Amino acid sequence: MRAEKISHVGIAVQDLDKAIEDYRSILEIDHVEKHEVPSEGVKVAMLRIGESELELLSPVGEQGSIAKFISSRGEGIHHIAVKVADVSKAIEEAKARGFKVVDERPRTGAGGTLAAFVHPKSLHGVLLEFYSR
Ligand code: ZN
Numbered sequence: 001m002r003a004e005k006i007s008h009v010g011i012a013v014q015d016l017d018k019a020i021e022d023y024r025s026i027l028e029i030d031h032v033e034k035h036e037v038p039s040e041g042v043k044v045a046m047l048r049i050g051e052s053e054l055e056l057l058s059p060v061g062e063q064g065s066i067a068k069f070i071s072s073r074g075e076g077i078h079h080i081a082v083k084v085a086d087v088s089k090a091i092e093e094a095k096a097r098g099f100k101v102v103d104e105r106p107r108t109g110a111g112g113t114l115a116a117f118v119h120p121k122s123l124h125g126v127l128l129e130f131y132s133r
Pocket of ligand 1: 055079129
């Protein structure tokens with residue numbers, strides 16, 4: 001499935017409010033949207049940059065994937081998300097082509113968005129997210 005644009009770049013951070021402050025001040029960003037995904041142990045802030053966004057991800061507790069990422073690799077770029085017209089179809093097509101996927105079917109995120117991840121082992125070390133927005 002054709003990727004329509006870079007939707008966002010996900011960055012794992014330890015302290016969400018400090019990271020928001022730093023990225024806002026250096027990039028002069030006005031629009032910030034915060035939400036929490038308790039089931040995944042993560043707090044999120046989306047910072048709008050034109051047509052794309054930065055997604056700052058910080059851990060809640062020590063069990064979530066972001067907590068594990070930071071404890072093994074430190075803060076930094078976590079994933080790249082591309083917008084596709086149909087997330088279910090994109091992940092099915094990726095599987096059919098032999099890519100290793102993290103999600104067999106899309107998960108639902110904030111505001112009813114859909115997301116599904118392709119494993120970094122299949123993509124030269126980068127975790128790729130198919131995203132509906
Ligand atoms: Zn993302």
